Amino acid sequence: MSSSLFAKRTLGQPHCFCKVEVTLRYSSTTRNPGRPFLGCPKFNTRGSPYCKFFKRIDSNEEIKFQLQEFNNELLNKEKELQKILDDVEKTKNELRKRVDDVEKREMVVSTREMVLLEKETDLGMDAH
Numbered sequence: 111m112s113s114s115l116f117a118k119r120t121l122g123q124p125h126c127f128c129k130v131e132v133t134l135r136y137s138s139t140t141r142n143p144g145r146p147f148l149g150c151p152k153f154n155t156r157g158s159p160y161c162k163f164f165k166r167i168d169s170n171e172e173i174k175f176q177l178q179e180f181n182n183e184l185l186n187k188e189k190e191l192q193k194i195l196d197d198v199e200k201t202k203n204e205l206r207k208r209v210d211d212v213e214k215r216e217m218v219v220s221t222r223e224m225v226l227l228e229k230e231t232d233l234g235m236d237a238h
């Protein structure tokens with residue numbers, strides 16, 4: 111599967127200077143507490159360098175961004191589900207093969223039993 115296919119399905123979110131999709135954050139300054147803004151997702155993560163991307167947004171954009179994130183999350187879940195479904199399908203096929211094998215073996219056994227039964231009745235006939 112090409113990655114462009116997935117890119118088309120996800121709603122485009124702006125990227126920060128390190129070319130990563132930005133995350134919604136809230137300012138923690140005492141002057142403007144809880145103000146939404148878009149920032150580098152690597153900020154505050156241990157060890158990873160981050161950039162100084164900063165974009166203040168209003169509450170409409172905040173909701174839009176949250177919806178986009180939610181939508182992308184759903185798409186990811188859909189992809190995960192598809193993977194699980196593929197696995198289930200594979201397991202189903204394997205099980206079907208095994209059932210076929212068992213059925214074949216049962217057929218062989220039952221024909222052998224038939225032959226044995228025929229032999230027994232033959233013997234019984236001979237005894238008379």
Ligand SMILES: [Zn+2]
Nearest residue numbers: 126128150161
């Ligand atoms: Zn960044």
